[in-house]
Amino acid sequence: MKIMEGYYYTKNHEWVKVDGNTAIVGVSDYAQHAMGQIVYVELPEIDDEFSKEDAFSVVESVKAASDIYMPVGGTIVEVNEDLDDEPELINTDPYTNYICKIELTDENDIEGLMNAKEYEEFCDK
Amino acid sequence: MFPYLPHTEEDIKSMLEVIGVESIDALFDDVPEKIRLKKLLNINEPMSELEVSQYMKKFADSNKGVDDLICFLGAGAYDHYIPSIIKHITSRSEFYTAYTPYQPEISQGTLQAIFEYQSMICELTGMDVANASLYDGSTATAEGALMACGATRRNKIAVSRTVSPGTRKVLETYTKYKGIELIEIEENDGVTDIDDLRNKMDKDVAGVIVQNPNFFGIIENMSEVEKITHDSKGLLMINADPISLAILKTPGEYGADIVIGEGQSLGNPLNFGGPYLGFISCTKKLMRKLPGRIVGQAEDVNGKRGFVLTLQAREQHIRRDKATSNITSNQGLNALTAAIYLSTLGKEGLKEVAKNCLKKAHYAAELIGKSSKYELRFNKPFFMEFVVKSSIKPEKVNKELLHNNILGGYELGGDYSNYNDDILLCVTEKRTKKQIDDLVNIMEGM
Numbered sequence A: 001m002k003i004m005e006g007y008y009y010t011k012n013h014e015w016v017k018v019d020g021n022t023a024i025v026g027v028s029d030y031a032q033h034a035m036g037q038i039v040y041v042e043l044p045e046i047d048d049e050f051s052k053e054d055a056f057s058v059v060e061s062v063k064a065a066s067d068i069y070m071p072v073g074g075t076i077v078e079v080n081e082d083l084d085d086e087p088e089l090i091n092t093d094p095y096t097n098y099i100c101k102i103e104l105t106d107e108n109d110i111e112g113l114m115n116a117k118e119y120e121e122f123c124d125k
Numbered sequence B: 001m002f003p004y005l006p007h008t009e010e011d012i013k014s015m016l017e018v019i020g021v022e023s024i025d026a027l028f029d030d031v032p033e034k035i036r037l038k039k040l041l042n043i044n045e046p047m048s049e050l051e052v053s054q055y056m057k058k059f060a061d062s063n064k065g066v067d068d069l070i071c072f073l074g075a076g077a078y079d080h081y082i083p084s085i086i087k088h089i090t091s092r093s094e095f096y097t098a099y100t101p102y103q104p105e106i107s108q109g110t111l112q113a114i115f116e117y118q119s120m121i122c123e124l125t126g127m128d129v130a131n132a133s134l135y136d137g138s139t140a141t142a143e144g145a146l147m148a149c150g151a152t153r154r155n156k157i158a159v160s161r162t163v164s165p166g167t168r169k170v171l172e173t174y175t176k177y178k179g180i181e182l183i184e185i186e187e188n189d190g191v192t193d194i195d196d197l198r199n200k201m202d203k204d205v206a207g208v209i210v211q212n213p214n215f216f217g218i219i220e221n222m223s224e225v226e227k228i229t230h231d232s233k234g235l236l237m238i239n240a241d242p243i244s245l246a247i248l249k250t251p252g253e254y255g256a257d258i259v260i261g262e263g264q265s266l267g268n269p270l271n272f273g274g275p276y277l278g279f280i281s282c283t284k285k286l287m288r289k290l291p292g293r294i295v296g297q298a299e300d301v302n303g304k305r306g307f308v309l310t311l312q313a314r315e316q317h318i319r320r321d322k323a324t325s326n327i328t329s330n331q332g333l334n335a336l337t338a339a340i341y342l343s344t345l346g347k348e349g350l351k352e353v354a355k356n357c358l359k360k361a362h363y364a365a366e367l368i369g370k371s372s373k374y375e376l377r378f379n380k381p382f383f384m385e386f387v388v389k390s391s392i393k394p395e396k397v398n399k400e401l402l403h404n405n406i407l408g409g410y411e412l413g414g415d416y417s418n419y420n421d422d423i424l425l426c427v428t429e430k431r432t433k434k435q436i437d438d439l440v441n442i443m444e445g446m
Helices: A029-035 A116-124 B009-019 B049-061 B085-090 B108-125 B137-152 B165-176 B194-200 B222-231 B284-289 B332-369 B394-403 B433-444
Strands: A014-019 A022-027 A038-042 A055-061 A065-069 A074-079 A100-104 B156-160 B181-185 B205-212 B235-240 B258-262 B278-282 B295-299 B305-309 B374-376 B385-390 B422-426
Touching: A022 A029, B085 B332, B108 B278, B108 B295, B108 B305, B108 B332, B137 B156, B137 B165, B137 B205, B137 B235, B137 B258, B137 B278, B137 B284, B156 B165, B156 B194, B165 B181, B181 B194, B194 B222, B205 B222, B222 B235, B278 B284, B332 B374, B332 B385, B332 B422, B332 B433, B394 B422, B394 B433
Parallel strands: B156 B181, B156 B205, B205 B235, B235 B258
Antiparallel strands: A014 A022, A022 A100, A038 A055, A055 A065, A074 A100, B258 B278, B295 B305, B374 B385, B385 B422
């Protein structure tokens, strides 16, 4: 299982990488494994606003459909449109193939998220 | 002793002895005394089978249906010709079952029949995807509205007052309990008031519902409606009459996002109001929001074609709170009927039915329009229904027609206070020239 250093993680297995007040959001390697072959990603719309822990996207696999929750609150500024045609990219590399980029509302939202080491321990439980 | 219980007194006695119980009543000891029914059910005395069938027949005979009367009534349920092949195929035991056999291993026939139905609905409406069917035209419209709200994440639905009043009532019920705001677009001279639509459109409106041909039988100005709807990023929903689609522009050509309607016309009897057939189709972009069952074509491990239920993540057994709809049933037998009807008639046959409706309705309208007692309420293009303004009270006209074994039109006053003197008449391909002439003569002679 791959875990990226320098990323933050949630208990729902989303990852977030923060750069200034922009954050990139995706699902972790653990999540894509658990979901199995991904067949569809319902992307949010640009300019949509979400609070931390709001469901903003749905990832559908051959097994189930899972809601994806915002690790941090903010406004969608970019979505990964490659996933429209090739949702399975998330299975290939969940860290390169992000879901969307957001403009942070409150940088303190990072509080309470896990770092790589904590996340690894969380997954091993 | 109940006639359908096979056990004799002796059987019962010996069974009770084996289990060591005194009486049948003793078996129910666990049921508290105070909640037991201590009287006989308040129903008639038992009757023999022969008596029951005679008794019921007497009731049934007091109904007058379209086999006994000449029908000029439409308003959402239509007396079209039903080819006799339909009942022979639908009554086959493989199809004629209350159970929905969806396990692909044993249900290829049923699944393929539904797939064919879906394909035909797509072709008829000019859309990409159709579901396996819904209860009826009204609930299909309501499901379409919920779907539009889900897809746009907006919370208002605009519906034209030229949409069938019954459909609007069902829509009201569905939206009320979902916290969706339903706004009505005024009717003006028999069609949707375009200015009113323009004024009421905003970025909270998820979709606009227009019926075409509308409740008064008139062809709406769909291109205007489409432009206004899409300009504010709402979805265009067209409630269509499937027979008319053989000769009119398809909803797909008008740029509809969701198409809904009543499929009773497609070979289904009037059935005293149901069961009917709701159809719904949409663009590929919206297919993951479509409610209900969808059958798809797939391949088995050997590369052979097969049919399965597909895109099930939309459905409530996968994600209960996020499902597009809680609908699980479809109207399989009615959908099959529609598929047989459409394949029996074929493209040309369906066009012929539609053209006959159009011609005969226009012939009737022309005759009535010449009368001194009646006038055509609207001067707009119509399909097979038209509104007649009457100088004689509508209920009086209908009473006189019924007296002559004719089922007259729909009295509009109950739903539209501005059309208190009006009757909505419908002429399908089944009506003959003589029947139309008789109708006009009786109306004229009043």
